[in-house]
Amino acid sequence: MKSQLWLVVPAAGIGQRMKAECPKQYLKINNRFILDITLSRLLDNAPFKGCMVPLNPADHWWPDSESAKDDRIQTCTGGKERADSVLSALHALAEQAEDSDWVLVHDAARPCLHGHDLSNLIDTLSDHPVGGLLAAPVADTLKLAGGGVQPEVEETVDRSRLWRALTPQMFRFGALRAALESCLENNQPVTDESSAMEFSGKMPVLVEGRPDNLKITVPSDLALAEFILGRL
Numbered sequence: 001m002k003s004q005l006w007l008v009v010p011a012a013g014i015g016q017r018m019k020a021e022c023p024k025q026y027l028k029i030n031n032r033f034i035l036d037i038t039l040s041r042l043l044d045n046a047p048f049k050g051c052m053v054p055l056n057p058a059d060h061w062w063p064d065s066e067s068a069k070d071d072r073i074q075t076c077t078g079g080k081e082r083a084d085s086v087l088s089a090l091h092a093l094a095e096q097a098e099d100s101d102w103v104l105v106h107d108a109a110r111p112c113l114h115g116h117d118l119s120n121l122i123d124t125l126s127d128h129p130v131g132g133l134l135a136a137p138v139a140d141t142l143k144l145a146g147g148g149v150q151p152e153v154e155e156t157v158d159r160s161r162l163w164r165a166l167t168p169q170m171f172r173f174g175a176l177r178a179a180l181e182s183c184l185e186n187n188q189p190v191t192d193e194s195s196a197m198e199f200s201g202k203m204p205v206l207v208e209g210r211p212d213n214l215k216i217t218v219p220s221d222l223a224l225a226e227f228i229l230g231r232l
């Protein structure tokens with residue numbers, strides 16, 4: 001039987017680095033919540049069986065979103081860290097998904113995902129035993145900072161094999177769930193799904209994606225995201 005494709009969009013963060021009046025996923029671009037833009041760009045461009053969005057328990061914006069009225073989308077309660085929220089979503093989907101199904105995880109804060117990158121990731125990994133992630137080769141010279149209040153260069157790092165991890169990241173449902181459970185049980189901090197799979201001994205595939213798949217993180221990212229979306 002063909003593996004189904006599930007979508008998890010972690011949206012339970014508080015956007016501390018954004019220093020905004022609301023969590024950044026509820027800031028607006030062209031009068032739409034960033035979360036709604038992200039979800040529509042995913043759900044309208046790939047055949048997902050279902051979508052789970054972990055929300056912050058204090059989230060009171062969701063009922064006013066377009067997505068709250070979309071019956072393709074379910075919600076659950078997120079956790080302390082992003083990995084907790086993703087695992088919470090996998091637990092919420094456990095009755096519906098098979099271990100061999102694919103789950104694609106994409107940050108709510110990345111609304112600029114290009115449809116070609118989404119379909120290329122899915123097509124590239126569809127027969128792969130492990131899965132992988134969108135990523136972009138590092139284009140800048142990288143410096144390793146020394147200690148101290150005014151950081152100084154300790155060394156210049158060889159960037160020839162360094163990539164920036166993006167999202168979506170796509171793995172088999174059962175394997176990702178087990179990998180995240182193991183990391184969290186062992187207090188192994190992970191900031192993306194690939195790290196959890198790596199800790200379980202796997203080697204996820206790097207699928208090159210557009211560097212403008214921006215994660216809105218700090219205030220200056222908002223205008224940049226608006227510009228990028230205007231050109232997609």
Ligand SMILES: Nc1ccn([C@@H]2O[C@H](COP(=O)(O)OP(=O)(O)OP(=O)(O)O)[C@@H](O)[C@H]2O)c(=O)n1
Binds near residue numbers: 079108216
């Ligand atoms: N406990 C958390 C933390 C983050 N996220 C989500 O994970 C994505 C990427 O995380 P990040 O950019 O770090 O968002 P925040 O944690 O909100 O940002 P900050 O670290 O500045 O607070 C975001 O869509 C965020 O909503 C989540 O679902 N649950």
Ligand SMILES: C[C@](O)(CO)[C@H](O)COP(=O)(O)O
Binds near residue numbers: 166167191
């Ligand atoms: C998942 C991610 O977007 C890949 O780069 C990144 O790790 C999220 O990190 P954050 O600190 O939760 O923003």
